[in-house]
Amino acid sequence: FGPEYVRAIAPYQAGKPISEVAREFGLDEESIVKLASNENPFGVPESAQRAMARAVAELGRYPDANGYDLKQALAKRYDVPTEWITLGNGSNDILEIAAHAFVEQGQAVVYSQYSFAVYALATQGVGARHIVVPAKNHGHDLDAMADAIDADTRLVFIANPNNPTGTFVTGAEIEAFLAKVPANVVVVLDEAYNEFLSHEDQYESAEWVRKYPNLLVSRTFSKAYGLAGLRVGFALAQPGLTDLMNRIRQPFNVNSLAQAAAIAALNDSEFLEKSAANNAAGYRQFVEAFEQMGLEYVPSHGNFVLVKVGNDLAAGARVNLALLKQGVIVRPVGNYGLPEWLRISIGLPQENAVLITALQKALAEDR
Ligand code: PMP
Numbered sequence: 001f002g003p004e005y006v007r008a009i010a011p012y013q014a015g016k017p018i019s020e021v022a023r024e025f026g027l028d029e030e031s032i033v034k035l036a037s038n039e040n041p042f043g044v045p046e047s048a049q050r051a052m053a054r055a056v057a058e059l060g061r062y063p064d065a066n067g068y069d070l071k072q073a074l075a076k077r078y079d080v081p082t083e084w085i086t087l088g089n090g091s092n093d094i095l096e097i098a099a100h101a102f103v104e105q106g107q108a109v110v111y112s113q114y115s116f117a118v119y120a121l122a123t124q125g126v127g128a129r130h131i132v133v134p135a136k137n138h139g140h141d142l143d144a145m146a147d148a149i150d151a152d153t154r155l156v157f158i159a160n161p162n163n164p165t166g167t168f169v170t171g172a173e174i175e176a177f178l179a180k181v182p183a184n185v186v187v188v189l190d191e192a193y194n195e196f197l198s199h200e201d202q203y204e205s206a207e208w209v210r211k212y213p214n215l216l217v218s219r220t221f222s223k224a225y226g227l228a229g230l231r232v233g234f235a236l237a238q239p240g241l242t243d244l245m246n247r248i249r250q251p252f253n254v255n256s257l258a259q260a261a262a263i264a265a266l267n268d269s270e271f272l273e274k275s276a277a278n279n280a281a282g283y284r285q286f287v288e289a290f291e292q293m294g295l296e297y298v299p300s301h302g303n304f305v306l307v308k309v310g311n312d313l314a315a316g317a318r319v320n321l322a323l324l325k326q327g328v329i330v331r332p333v334g335n336y337g338l339p340e341w342l343r344i345s346i347g348l349p350q351e352n353a354v355l356i357t358a359l360q361k362a363l364a365e366d367r
Pocket residue numbers: 038089090091092093116159161162163190192219220221222228231232233
């Protein structure tokens with residue numbers, strides 16, 4: 001069945017759930033440490049839990065199809081009109097809606113080597129051609145990406161910070177890129193990990209949305225806000241883009257609990273600060289350990305680190321298995337073309353310590 005371009009898609013590989021690993025390796029679920037999906041180790045903020053408890057009584061009704069209250073809160077936060085906001089069932093939904101809204105079969109989409117897997121899926125899902133630009137130091141080579149845009153190109157995906165490598169391009173570099181992109185090419189700036197950036201690295205992408213009618217900034221509540229399981233993300237863009245996105249979007253794509261929780265989380269600056277501080281400390285904990293172990297890693301601006309665990313093409317898979325046997329779930333990235341590496345999410349200090357010990361053991365046995 002189906003078109004050839006759908007049959008050609010390699011499905012997304014998500015992290016193994018705790019229950020499956022527990023059963024497969026004969027482990028106690030409680031003892032398992034999952035550092036595989038760049039989730040917030042503090043879980044759901046209490047403010048969001050309380051908001052959801054209140055919203056449960058209304059679950060007999062459909063969610064607000066236009067997300068009025070959440071859009072009001074976001075419009076205030078980013079100082080844009082509510083018409084400039086599109087809500088998504090996670091930001092993956094935003095990425096997919098963008099591909100459907102702006103690209104047709106046979107046209108082209110530009111993105112970087114080693115960038116987020118969903119860019120390839122969204123591109124192939126609409127039967128478009130992908131132009132994958134070689135990475136520079138594991139990150140985006142924006143000059144090469146600008147050069148790669150051809151007459152068929154309608155969309156560019158940029159992840160900043162990037163997943164799975166954690167690399168970052170500066171605000172000045174992005175602005176220079178935006179100035180070069182043709183007006184008929186939509187740029188999706190995917191800022192899923194933006195809240196983990198240091199103050200010095202922060203830039204004002206909402207300002208660029210005002211300046212560039214072809215720019216769409218994508219954000220998520222899955223990472224720093226701790227709501228991955230609820231699936232809520234959003235896009236900021238001018239009405240020329242949001243109007244088309246809203247025609248494609250499923251009317252009830254963000255459920256009522258997610259809308260209520262997202263508003264609470266957005267206003268919970270204490271939780272966000274706690275998460276960012278834990279992340280910065282956890283990053284230092286990992287980096288110190290990797291340096292002591294003599295492991296190469298890619299300096300990260302996200303809530304995860306890409307670390308090289310061997311020199312042969314089976315190293316990542318082998319060390320991943322050795323970690324699973326010890327009850328630690330991380331993310332092999334062979335599907336990204338990085339088979340010697342593992343991507344490890346930053347957890348609580350104790351979880352990070354468990355990972356470090358397990359990794360030392362796995363590598364000692366791997367010699
Ligand atoms: N963009 C990037 C760069 C990501 O790493 C992720 C999560 N893996 C997403 C988007 C999608 O996250 P969500 O759909 O949970 O918002």
